[in-house]
Amino acid sequence: MGNGIQAVHPFVMFFYYICVGFFAMYFNHPIFLLAGCLALIAVNFTHDGGQAMKQWAPWMIGMTLLIILINPFINSRGTHIFFYFRGKQVTLEATLYGVVTSMSLLMILLLFISLNIVLNGNKLLFIFSRILPKTAFLVMLSIRFVPLLKRRLTEIQDVQRLKGMTITQGTLRERAKSGMSILQILLSWSLEEAIETADSMKARGYGLGKRKPYIPYRMNKSDKRWLVYLVLLFTVCVVGGFLGYGKIIIYPALGTLHLYLLDWLVFVSSLAIALFPVFVEGREQLKWNYSI
Amino acid sequence: MERSRKYLLAVSLVLLALLVISIVFLHYKAYLLLSLIMIACIMIPFFARFEWREVAGREVVLLAMLAAIAAVGRVPFAGLPSVQPTSFIIIMAGLVFGAESGFIVGAVAAIVSNFFLGQGPWTPWQMYAWGMMGMSAGLLRNTRWMKTLWGKCVFGFLWGYLFGWFMNIWIIVSNIEALSWEFFVGIYVSSIYFDLAHALSNVFFLIVFGASWIKILQRIQRKYGLLEQQTG
Numbered sequence: 001m002g003n004g005i006q007a008v009h010p011f012v013m014f015f016y017y018i019c020v021g022f023f024a025m026y027f028n029h030p031i032f033l034l035a036g037c038l039a040l041i042a043v044n045f046t047h048d049g050g051q052a053m054k055q056w057a058p059w060m061i062g063m064t065l066l067i068i069l070i071n072p073f074i075n076s077r078g079t080h081i082f083f084y085f086r087g088k089q090v091t092l093e094a095t096l097y098g099v100v101t102s103m104s105l106l107m108i109l110l111l112f113i114s115l116n117i118v119l120n121g122n123k124l125l126f127i128f129s130r131i132l133p134k135t136a137f138l139v140m141l142s143i144r145f146v147p148l149l150k151r152r153l154t155e156i157q158d159v160q161r162l163k164g165m166t167i168t169q170g171t172l173r174e175r176a177k178s179g180m181s182i183l184q185i186l187l188s189w190s191l192e193e194a195i196e197t198a199d200s201m202k203a204r205g206y207g208l209g210k211r212k213p214y215i216p217y218r219m220n221k222s223d224k225r226w227l228v229y230l231v232l233l234f235t236v237c238v239v240g241g242f243l244g245y246g247k248i249i250i251y252p253a254l255g256t257l258h259l260y261l262l263d264w265l266v267f268v269s270s271l272a273i274a275l276f277p278v279f280v281e282g283r284e285q286l287k288w289n290y291s292i
Numbered sequence: 293m294e295r296s297r298k299y300l301l302a303v304s305l306v307l308l309a310l311l312v313i314s315i316v317f318l319h320y321k322a323y324l325l326l327s328l329i330m331i332a333c334i335m336i337p338f339f340a341r342f343e344w345r346e347v348a349g350r351e352v353v354l355l356a357m358l359a360a361i362a363a364v365g366r367v368p369f370a371g372l373p374s375v376q377p378t379s380f381i382i383i384m385a386g387l388v389f390g391a392e393s394g395f396i397v398g399a400v401a402a403i404v405s406n407f408f409l410g411q412g413p414w415t416p417w418q419m420y421a422w423g424m425m426g427m428s429a430g431l432l433r434n435t436r437w438m439k440t441l442w443g444k445c446v447f448g449f450l451w452g453y454l455f456g457w458f459m460n461i462w463i464i465v466s467n468i469e470a471l472s473w474e475f476f477v478g479i480y481v482s483s484i485y486f487d488l489a490h491a492l493s494n495v496f497f498l499i500v501f502g503a504s505w506i507k508i509l510q511r512i513q514r515k516y517g518l519l520e521q522q523t524g
Contacts, residue, residue, distance in 0.1 A: 135342060
């Protein structure tokens with residue numbers, strides 16, 4: 001079961017991801033988005049020391065820079081003009097818009113990296129098995145088949161290599177052809193096996209009566225407390241955003257970037273939501289090290 | 293079953309309400325959020341049909357196996373960039389087992405392969421694009437057009453491009469205020485090579501392996517009497 005963030009009920013985590021994903025697309029104040037990105041980077045560090053983030057880093061940095069650099073040159077809306085490039089105006093608004101868009105996208109990508117670590121297969125399927133039970137069952141079966149099929153593939157490839165069929169040599173046409181032949185062998189082998197699996201399921205009573213999902217996760221007291229915490233802060237943020245806090249006007253002319261008192265309130269509550277996994281882990285650390 | 297029906301109804305109503313609210317009230321237009329909600333709204337009825345239909349155990353396992361094969365199909369082709377048989381397998385499933393099965397195999401293959409390659413905002417788009425590919429193959433399977441080899445090849449070629457064009461939309465939607473003709477054309481021009489490779493590999497697989505795969509799948513279908521009653 002793990003500890004820290006892994007022990008939090010999947011529904012709470014799912015709600016957290018919905019909140020943060022919503023914020024990434026809801027607020028467009030650069031400071032809000034920058035804080036959101038930094039918070040999610042911190043969250044990713046608490047998961048695995050940033051291992052998963054490292055794999056995606058070049059791609060994410062490249063994409064962010066690309067949007068920031070390209071947007072001012074292909075988009076000439078706005079009134080504060082920096083300079084002219086090939087007869088087109090390069091504006092402050094378009095530059096800022098590029099920054100906002102890229103950070104909002106970056107935030108969503110960071111969110112998904114964390115989601116892939118925390119809500120792994122079982123938990124995500126647990127959430128969907130309550131809404132779409134049959135589809136979740138189908139997906140679960142299918143995921144279980146993937147490692148099995150991979151094992152079979154290596155087996156088939158080993159045998160076929162002895163017969164001289166390989167996808168590492170020859171022309172593109174030959175390689176594609178032998179790759180597909182390997183898949184075809186896999187198909188006819190696995191379809192027969194699938195029927196056998198189904199028959200053994202039937203023998204154990206699949207389809208008799210209603211299916212009830214196994215519930216491996218229970219909502220305990222601290223889960224409920226965290227859920228209330230998230231819902232309250234989320235409400236503050238949504239209402240605040242609705243009234244225009246945390247948002248700026250970019251087009252046609254840039255509005256003020258100044259943060260008013262209520263802006264700060266919304267800012268702090270959105271940050272408190274985004275940092276929720278860090279708080280959970282931090283509490284765990286305090287308990288472990290200082291037995292508070 | 294009754295409970296999930298209520299859940300589904302509630303979910304669709306909530307989504308519809310969200311859609312209306314965000315159009316009417318959100319000053320900052322969150323297009324990516326909207327597009328994801330809309331895709332979910334479109335896909336819910338297809339999944340709902342699958343949920344409510346009586347499906348035998350054998351059929352569920354068969355669909356799961358086809359989706360898994362479509363997802364694993366990328367493995368032996370790892371050395372060949374932008375050649376992947378997933379689309380071909382989904383088209384085959386739609387052709388033999390009908391529109392509904394084609395959609396389910398396509399959508400599930402997208403989810404399953406992304407469990408191993410990483411989920412992201414692109415998952416719903418992929419689910420939709422591959423689901424539609426399988427479904428359209430199922431819907432057209434009894435036409436004279438799709439019974440000929442040429443018809444199938446044209447279908448595979450078109451879907452190679454349609455899939456790429458559809459996946460480009462998610463990049464455009466997440467960036468929509470920047471939309472200008474240069475940006476739009478730039479995105480589509482930069483994907484031409486990949487789409488062409490996808491389309492050509494679909495055609496290649498359909499020509500060389502189409503007949504034998506249909507034969508294998510139909511043999512299983514006849515032998516065990518699976519997924520036959522529904523006419524695409």
